[in-house]
Amino acid sequence: MNKLNTSLGKLKVRNPITVASGTFGLEYGRIMPLHHLGALVTKTITPQPKEGNQPPRIYETECGLLNSIGLQNPGLDSFIKDHIDNYFQLLTAPDGYQVPLIVSFSGASIEEFAEMLTKLEKVEKIAGYEINISCPNVEKEGISFGVDPEAVYNLIKELNSKRSPDRELIVKLSPNVTDITEIAAAAEQGGADSLALINTVYGMAIDWQTGKTMLKRGFGGYSGNAIKPIALYNVYKVAQSTKLPLLAMGGISNWKDALEFFYAGAHMIAVGTANFTNHFATIEILRDLEKYFDEKDICLTDIIGKTVDLVRQGQN
Amino acid sequence: MKDLATTEYSIVAVQKINTLNSCYFILETDALKATPCPGQFYLLKSKEKEQGLHIPISIYHSTDETLKFMVKIVGEGTEELANLKIGEGLRILGPLGNSFPMAENKNVLLISGGIGYAPLFYLKEKLERLNNSTIWLHGGRSKDDVFPADKIYTEDGSVGVKGLVTDSILEIIEKETIDTVYCCGPKGMMKHISKLLEPSNVELYVSLEEYMACGLGSCMGCAVAINTKLGRVYKTVCNDGPIFDAKGVIWDE
Numbered sequence: 001m002n003k004l005n006t007s008l009g010k011l012k013v014r015n016p017i018t019v020a021s022g023t024f025g026l027e028y029g030r031i032m033p034l035h036h037l038g039a040l041v042t043k044t045i046t047p048q049p050k051e052g053n054q055p056p057r058i059y060e061t062e063c064g065l066l067n068s069i070g071l072q073n074p075g076l077d078s079f080i081k082d083h084i085d086n087y088f089q090l091l092t093a094p095d096g097y098q099v100p101l102i103v104s105f106s107g108a109s110i111e112e113f114a115e116m117l118t119k120l121e122k123v124e125k126i127a128g129y130e131i132n133i134s135c136p137n138v139e140k141e142g143i144s145f146g147v148d149p150e151a152v153y154n155l156i157k158e159l160n161s162k163r164s165p166d167r168e169l170i171v172k173l174s175p176n177v178t179d180i181t182e183i184a185a186a187a188e189q190g191g192a193d194s195l196a197l198i199n200t201v202y203g204m205a206i207d208w209q210t211g212k213t214m215l216k217r218g219f220g221g222y223s224g225n226a227i228k229p230i231a232l233y234n235v236y237k238v239a240q241s242t243k244l245p246l247l248a249m250g251g252i253s254n255w256k257d258a259l260e261f262f263y264a265g266a267h268m269i270a271v272g273t274a275n276f277t278n279h280f281a282t283i284e285i286l287r288d289l290e291k292y293f294d295e296k297d298i299c300l301t302d303i304i305g306k307t308v309d310l311v312r313q314g315q316n
Numbered sequence: 317m318k319d320l321a322t323t324e325y326s327i328v329a330v331q332k333i334n335t336l337n338s339c340y341f342i343l344e345t346d347a348l349k350a351t352p353c354p355g356q357f358y359l360l361k362s363k364e365k366e367q368g369l370h371i372p373i374s375i376y377h378s379t380d381e382t383l384k385f386m387v388k389i390v391g392e393g394t395e396e397l398a399n400l401k402i403g404e405g406l407r408i409l410g411p412l413g414n415s416f417p418m419a420e421n422k423n424v425l426l427i428s429g430g431i432g433y434a435p436l437f438y439l440k441e442k443l444e445r446l447n448n449s450t451i452w453l454h455g456g457r458s459k460d461d462v463f464p465a466d467k468i469y470t471e472d473g474s475v476g477v478k479g480l481v482t483d484s485i486l487e488i489i490e491k492e493t494i495d496t497v498y499c500c501g502p503k504g505m506m507k508h509i510s511k512l513l514e515p516s517n518v519e520l521y522v523s524l525e526e527y528m529a530c531g532l533g534s535c536m537g538c539a540v541a542i543n544t545k546l547g548r549v550y551k552t553v554c555n556d557g558p559i560f561d562a563k564g565v566i567w568d569e
Contacts, residue, residue, distance in 0.1 A: 028530075028534060057539055058537035063367070069537065069539075225367055276369055
């Protein structure tokens with residue numbers, strides 16, 4: 001029996017490990033098989049090709065990484081025409097099983113989001129959508145939606161009415177809000193199937209000798225080890241406020257980190273920055289979790305959200 | 317996507333560390349299966365280091381048994397590499413990126429500044445096998461930044477000609493009827509050479525550098541602005557580069 005069997009809403013997966021959008025593309029297929037993943041989340045696609053932000057775009061700082069990529073991508077039409085088949089091909093396991101592909105996308109208006117979804121609905125084999133309303137590195141797409149509960153509700157309601165019900169509708173949340181549970185509730189009421197959290201945390205770095213910013217755009221999104229406690233708290237908090245299953249991420253770099261997020265209430269976890277610090281992080285986490293659950297002789301589903309219960313019973 | 321089936325991730329042993337001076341050292345490790353091409357690079361970091369990005373280092377010398385990297389200590393990451401002990405494990409991913417287009421039967425000029433010396437050392441060896449005639453100009457701030465070449469320049473005049481490596485390249489190109497120039501060094505130096513050669517028909521290839529995360533072309537972190545037939549686009553140093561035809565490089569970003 002596969003002790004790591006889990007699901008994210010209607011999305012059945014062989015294991016609970018996926019990747020944070022934008023940190024792990026098909027290029028990783030050059031050094032490892034990709035069908036070990038529970039699912040793959042693509043880099044965020046926008047309606048038109050996007051050139052991205054001026055470099056420097058990344059800067060490594062205390063315990064983490066700042067980035068300001070700016071959603072550089074080839075645009076939806078090119079993604080569908082030139083890229084998506086490569087994903088399906090590399091995500092096919094030797095036994096013919098298709099690892100679920102989740103397409104992350106973002107637009108500047110409800111109309112843009114809806115048009116993108118309509119185009120993606122025509123592509124077979126897509127398992128779900130991650131609605132990116134939380135990118136801190138672009139002006140129009142991204143976080144301008146994700147901080148306003150009403151805008152989130154209206155957007156998700158519209159997308160929910162247009163998507164086929166067998167595709168998982170995931171909304172990706174930002175930690176850069178006053179109350180993340182309000183945004184989570186708006187997404188839930190709008191008809192989301194599950195929530196992904198957290199996107200990166202606003203951050204910046206300055207050269208102490210010149211006063212210049214290390215990222216050309218001035219600020220960016222902070223990720224990696226340092227944000228793990230922030231992510232964990234947000235997951236824990238949202239897990240109590242919503243019935244929706246959670247895809248958790250933020251500083252996960254090994255199996256013990258992953259366990260913490262399962263305890264906090266995650267049904268799946270995503271590896272992000274750790275894909276850069278250890279290209280094999282996903283494979284290693286899977287291997288180590290399998291070993292752990294085998295040795296303990298328990299199932300992943302036995303521990304999901306357990307911390308929430310422990311705290312409720314005063315046994316934390 | 318180009319065929320990089322030969323890119324490997326492995327943990328190899330440090331064979332030797334040869335300290336050149338307070339800033340520069342040569343790190344020797346076990347070889348991987350694939351032979352790198354001149355201009356390609358590897359991502360390196362200590363096996364013991366769990367967090368933190370890898371350091372991209374270009375190939376300096378390669379044999380069937382060993383890989384050699386010439387490294388300049390510029391920050392924590394390179395300092396950690398300098399402190400590795402013989403036999404210690406090194407995480408290594410590569411070879412990565414594209415490589416210098418190889419001239420054949422040509423008059424070739426190599427120009428390096430500081431640690432830009434490393435990739436040109438490997439390039440020169442391969443160019444000479446292709447029956448090219450090479451001249452190598454190398455410059456640095458002081459004698460500590462200088463390694464064997466045909467002509468040496470230092471800013472402080474402590475060794476070689478006092479001045480910049482760029483000072484007399486137009487004369488040399490004309491006198492030696494140079495066809496192709498290969499260049500690696502600080503951005504300002506490469507930009508200057510690119511402007512100098514703009515009016516000429518001499519081919520110029522430069523090796524660029526940016527902060528880098530994944531090394532595979534996934535994260536789009538190490539972007540540089542390049543003019544293409546389709547207009548100005550951001551290319552990745554790690555996968556589209558690090559070698560670019562200087563004509564396309566937009567230097568003023």
